[in-house]
Amino acid sequence: KNEVEQSPQNLTAQEGEFITINCSYSVGISALHWLQQHPGGGIVSLFMLSSGKKKHGRLIATINIQEKHSSLHITASHPRDSAVYICAVSGTYKYIFGTGTRLKVLA
Amino acid sequence: DTAVSQTPKYLVTQMGNDKSIKCEQNLGHDTMYWYKQDSKKFLKIMFSYNNKELIINETVPNRFSPKSPDKAHLNLHINSLELGDSAVYFCASSQVQGDNEQFFGPGTRLTVL
Numbered sequence: 001k002n003e004v005e006q007s008p009q010n011l012t013a014q015e016g017e018f019i020t021i022n023c024s025y026s027v028g029i030s031a032l033h034w035l036q037q038h039p040g041g042g043i044v045s046l047f048m049l050s051s052g053k054k055k056h057g058r059l060i061a062t063i064n065i066q067e068k069h070s071s072l073h074i075t076a077s078h079p080r081d082s083a084v085y086i087c088a089v090s091g092t093y094k095y096i097f098g099t100g101t102r103l104k105v106l107a
Numbered sequence: 108d109t110a111v112s113q114t115p116k117y118l119v120t121q122m123g124n125d126k127s128i129k130c131e132q133n134l135g136h137d138t139m140y141w142y143k144q145d146s147k148k149f150l151k152i153m154f155s156y157n158n159k160e161l162i163i164n165e166t167v168p169n170r171f172s173p174k175s176p177d178k179a180h181l182n183l184h185i186n187s188l189e190l191g192d193s194a195v196y197f198c199a200s201s202q203v204q205g206d207n208e209q210f211f212g213p214g215t216r217l218t219v220l
Contacts, residue, residue: 033209037148043197043211084148094163095140097150 006098019074021101023087035086077105113212127184130198139181142197
């Protein structure tokens with residue numbers, strides 16, 4: 001079992017839908033990161049959080065440290081949100097990545 | 108303007124060869140990383156350097172040797188390339204080690220024939 005699990009692995013949504021991607025981890029961490037990998041391959045850091053909730057535009061990330069769980073929400077999804085979303089956890093001298101969620105938003 | 112740059116973008120080579128991938132960041136960050144992304148798109152950290160000092164050295168073959176001439180550069184040298192080394196290699200940097208946003212390079216797609 002991976003130390004960082006994401007669900008779903010694949011997700012297809014219609015434009016405008018509210019999307020949730022989940023991440024659970026089994027190790028102690030200092031922070032959790034959400035990354036976006038574009039179809040062209042580039043990777044962008046979306047959020048880094050260690051507690052609570054962060055919002056950036058249509059993206060919202062939450063984390064529950066006690067439950068070792070984080071969610072990434074996309075409101076009013078758009079085809080340009082189509083990408084792979086990767087959850088990663090960091091701690092002292094370690095970074096562990098989830099296997100990613102491939103999102104496709106249809107027009 | 109590029110924050111984290113890697114060269115080359117594509118690298119095709121024969122088994123047994125030695126190759127290097129270069130990485131440079133102009134963000135003034137102290138920490139740099141090398142990641143490997145396999146064919147299933149799974150990312151795994153290989154190395155982390157903080158101020159030219161090796162911090163993280165995951166279980167990678169010793170054919171892989173990182174070199175940091177200064178804190179703006181972290182190069183990856185690979186000896187005796189094998190088919191299984193084919194992957195996309197990403198360089199990244201962050202302001203300090205640990206819990207900081209990382210900035211990724213565009214990746215180098217290595218194909219070993």
